[in-house]
Amino acid sequence: MEPSGAPEPPAPTRPDAERVVLRLARPYLGRLLGAGLLAAATEFAGLALMATATWLLMSAAGRPPLDRLTVAIVAVRALAVGRGVFRYTERLAGHDAVLRMVTDVRARVFAALAARREGADRRTGDALSRLVSDVEAAQDLLLRVLVPGAAAALVSLLAVGGAALVSPPAAGVLAVGLLVAGVALPALATRLTRRAADEVAPLRGALAVDAVDLTHGAADLAAFGATDAALTAAEGRAGRLARLERRLAAVGFAVDATGVLVGGLTAAAVVVVALRAGVSGVLVGVLAVGTPAAVEVALALVAAARQRTQLRAGLARVADLLTEPAAPEPVGAPEPVSGGHDVRFEDVTVRYRAGAAPALAGFDLDLPAGRRVAVVGPSGAGKSTLAAALTGAVRPAAGRVTVGGVPVSAQPGDGLPRIVGGLLAEAYVFHATVRENLLLGRPDAGEADLAAATRAAGLLDWVRDQPDGWDTVVGEQGGQLSGGQRQRLALARALLAAPPVLVLDEPTEGLDPAAADAVLDSALAATPAGHSVLLISHRLSGLAGFDEILVLEGGRVVQRGRHEELVTRPGWYREQWLRQEAAERGYLALAP
Ligand SMILES: Nc1ncnc2c1ncn2[C@@H]1O[C@H](COP(=O)(O)OP(=O)(O)OP(=O)(O)O)[C@@H](O)[C@H]1O
Structure with missing residues (x-):
């Protein structure tokens, strides 16, 4: 016998699930925008720090008068401190906005689960998984996908703009590298992991149901000699989940390694093009060090895309619950309170x-x-x-x-x-x-x-x-x-x-x-x-x-x-x- 935690079929992903969740984030849009800008400022400060420090070191090697370096020295200090401050305030602002929204989403999911006696077939374990991990998907969509994704896209544009000031052809090469890292690789990662990721959330839900059934139903399972069969079924699901997670991790590793390769190749190409364009040695050095750093910023979009893929099923389950048609309101205007308890x-x-x-x-x-x-x-x-x-x-x-x-x-x-x-x-x-x-x-x-x-x-x-x-x-x-x-x-x-x-x-x-x-x-x-x-x-x-x-x-x-x-x-x-x-x-x- 299999306990009632029978495997739930993969949730049909709904194209509008993200929109449903984002609608709930509307009241916190100002805070989220602030968090996004702070995240961009953090990344930009990191990149600028790398470029300025490289310029400073290479320029210092030529022993110029100190006053020519003063601005760069101050900038390095300011960027180093500023980066930490931006990161800290970004975390505060982002988590503040998202935790407020999640409280709201969790309350709505709870109310939706509680309001439907006809939904009593939604079992305790599944309800728990909806309340906990699926709602976390809503949180991650903002915190790990949208905010860092938007920041990475913005800083990539700024990096290309900065490189264009030094050498437009080198900036063109950098733009290609950033497009590969920030658009092609995320699309590839999504394609490779989508199907496996869609199965993960429902499987986690089924495992939560297993856990509740195996605990609460332990005595009855033992009485009917069904404990082994129930455990085998649950272990089967746990094994499938582990295999899927391993596959996702392997694809993630391969894509990350490709990203590092793209960073190196782009840096080499930028250096060659910059040298051919007659850019000075110091600035070529800045481009050589800044390019992999910029590609790394763009690679945040790969992580965001991977997260987004993994969140789809959970988001769909939340959206399903929040958009289920409510039972019809009774017709007619509410009557005046007469008091009493007839x-x-x-x-x-x-x-x-x-x-x-x-x-x-x-x-x-x-x-x-x-x-x-x-x-x-x-x-x-x-x-x-x-x-x-x-x-x-x-x-x-x-x-x-x-x-x-x-x-x-x-x-x-x-x-x-x-x-x-x-x-x-x-x-x-x-x-x-x-x-x-x-x-x-x-x-x-x-x-x-x-x-x-x-x-x-x-x-x-x-x-x-x-x-x-x-x-x-x-x-x-x-x-x-x-x-x-x-x-x-x-x-x-x-x-x-x-x-x-x-x-x-x-x-x-x-x-x-x-x-x-x-x-x-x-x-x-x-x-x-x-x-x-x-x-x-x-x-x-x-x-x-x-x-x-x-x-x-x-x-x-x-x-x-x-x-x-x-x-x-x-x-x-x-x-x-x-x-x-x-x-x-x-x-x-x-x-x-
Ligand atoms: N949560 C539910 N979801 C779907 N159907 C339900 C639900 N609760 C009850 N029903 C169905 O509604 C009908 C009436 O059920 P109800 O529990 O009101 O009967 P009852 O007279 O109280 O029965 P009993 O004396 O066995 O408790 C039954 O056919 C039952 O299957």
Whole structure:
């Protein structure tokens, strides 16, 4: 078996990926331009330093009067110091601009990943790789491609201009050498590495997925005897990545060596042409030393091109994520805030994928303040989707969900969680203490509040039995708790938060029937009057006190009413009720 980190196909590179990322850099353009100019000043100072120092040494050999050398001596010192200062300020300015932009990009990528429940197939490892290495691609595009590339191009032009002042024919030869180093070699490097580079980013993403799957799924892989196969598959991908990286490094080495050769040949040709043109010995010396230095500056464009090739796939993945069409906004102008916490679903349809059957279809529900509604139905009926639409985790394709008269999508960022909350599907228990997990629900809760909530969830006795009490650490994802204890802890946190609209998605999952009934009763008793409850459950026991019960099947409401009505009507509810009663009576009869 292969873990779910199956190899992702190479990302189709998008020609506009760089443009998408560069649009995000627009607010920082001024700073980036400054960094580019400082980078050019650094390179230019280096080149000028080399040329001036050569002129100084060769002129000094002829023992001229010292005052003829004074300007050059001062220039050498100024250029040497200036170069360091320019380099330092360029690094500061460039990193300042880019890190600001990256913070922005990372926040957007995070929001794009988080906003799409329908994108849940994007696995943790892949999401991590998108957030970390792909976003770094955006950073490198500016810092290692555009800024140094632009600086190298500018300084190459200045070098040709400077050489032209000494000898136009020699400047012509230098221009040819610089074109080879700064245009032909980068194009060659791009051509040779493009295909391999396109495979690297998705392979790194797949390896990150492997790492997460192999760690989190270790117990299950071992239980099914699939560890070796999973490791082999992951090693295969790691090996392929290593081969690709070796190939890229070899091509890089060959291109770099060619660059050095171009520098030497250009310098020789410049010297020959300059001598033939009758340039003085000192200036020929300056050209001979300055030419390889200028070619080296132009070779920065090779490095920039190589980087750019390696960044393409990562940039495409970032651009894909940032340009995915958002779910449609609900039609109609947002309504005035009426306050209160009446919940209304009006003809709500939710679709996770275009063309797929809706997870929720034409759903209507009134949940005025203080009302208690239970939603039941077979697995996959759309119950959790309904809760997700209420908490804003999924956006309806049609219809609308309002809380206090305001559509969920128009609620202010922190407004909705203060009204709607509770125990949602697969509640996360943090690797922290019981107290810290609970305080997430209500940070200012006192010990008495913690005790009341855990008592209602049936966990208080267990907490009191622990040597560390409230400070018991529960392990990663609550791994040091039993399934039932984990569920009770999550329920206690929801009860402690006590939102005016309490959503309980399978709050008694993992508990035996007697415990489930007791916990549901005490949880409901602990919910303040006036607070609404939306219970999602596959168990029908304990629903007698609910104002309305909805039976969902295939995303549609097939029955609705109170418990005493539904048990008498033929249909899913009655059948399921009789089945569960018989099963649980049998279970209780077996119990000691
Ligand atoms: N993130 C998702 N992406 C794509 N499809 C999804 C997603 N979540 C749910 N679905 C699909 O939507 C439908 C309804 O799922 P939902 O989780 O709402 O059902 P449920 O009634 O809560 O099921 P259960 O009782 O098993 O938890 C199912 O067909 C499911 O496959």
